Amino acid sequence: MPDSASNRKPRTGVAALTQAGDGDFSVIDAIGGPRGVVESMLPGFVFVVMFVITSDLRSTVLVSAVLAAVQVVARLIQRQSVMGALSGLVSVAICLVWAWHSHEARNYYMFGFITNAAYIVLLGISLIARVPGLGLVVEFIRSLPTDHFRDWFHGWMNDKPLKQAYMAITALWVGVFALRLLVQVPLYLSDRVAWLGTARLLMGIPFWALAIWVSYLIVATPMHRHRELERAAQRQSADSGDLTAERG
Incomplete structure (x- = not known):
């Protein structure tokens, strides 16, 4: 079950998007x-x-x-x-x-190239498979499906607006990682350490914050709607259980 908004602690990175649907999202916290x-x-x-x-x-x-x-x-x-x-x-x-x-000082940035390329591959595969990678991450963190994995998976995958939003932000992050490589790899190959370091800084936290903010704008409404539907279903299930208990 999703955590209530009042019990949540601020999360960083993509995990912060788990709080978008209830209005608790903060770019600064993210x-x-x-x-x-x-x-x-x-x-x-x-x-x-x-x-x-x-x-x-x-x-x-x-x-x-x-x-x-x-x-x-x-x-x-x-x-x-x-x-x-x-x-x-x-x-x-x-x-x-x-x-x-x-x-070589420029190789300080090699690990970043590898991680960005790995993210592109993993998220790209998830887009091709029509199972948005960021949707998997956000929903897993949000609801921690220890039981009933199939119900958890189909619960958000069958919500078309939410799935489309997750597909969109997954594609957005593929673009972010690809743009980093497109700008920085030529600077690496030409051994321009100062420019490479500057590009790395500018395309680090500032890009991260912008991508998270845009992701929030995309997912907030469908996520809020999805959570309202979940709560309605939970209330209906609880009411049905109470009614059954009374009849018993």
Whole structure:
């Protein structure tokens, strides 16, 4: 069963769309809040600025790694959730190791290329199969189908407006990931680290926020309608159960 709006905690990323139907959606929350934005962008910003200024890959990697670790430690000291910062640390660590091992600063961005390409493939396959990938993610997080998987799956897949909305936002995100590669890969191939880093920053959180906002505009109305239908069905089921109990 879906959680009530009052019991929900703010979610980040695509998971925030699970709250769109009840009017609890916030773009700021979806991108992790002001602190989350800073934590996401700062290591990459420091990496490109330091490398452009010093051309010293060793010191650039070291400072970026220390900065990412400090962000996690700061949250631990303040007894705050570390999941976002920790996942960011892992991602930054992979990028830094790749750059260090290859001795090329531009390879800091290789992991991002791979993940974007993987998302394009997975979401593209889901569009071809007519089972929108983002619909699967949002509905799974929203209602956690531990039982009656078939009923859960057909419940939203058979809601034509909702399915169409999920198809649309899945296609939108394929476009976002593809545009990132279209702009950034040529900069990588020409070894323009400064421009590549700038493009990566601009097409990171800002693009993420815009894509989430547009996704919200697309899914909010059909999701709200779908939830109203779910609640009506639950009330009808409860009323039927009460009536049966009275007759018994």
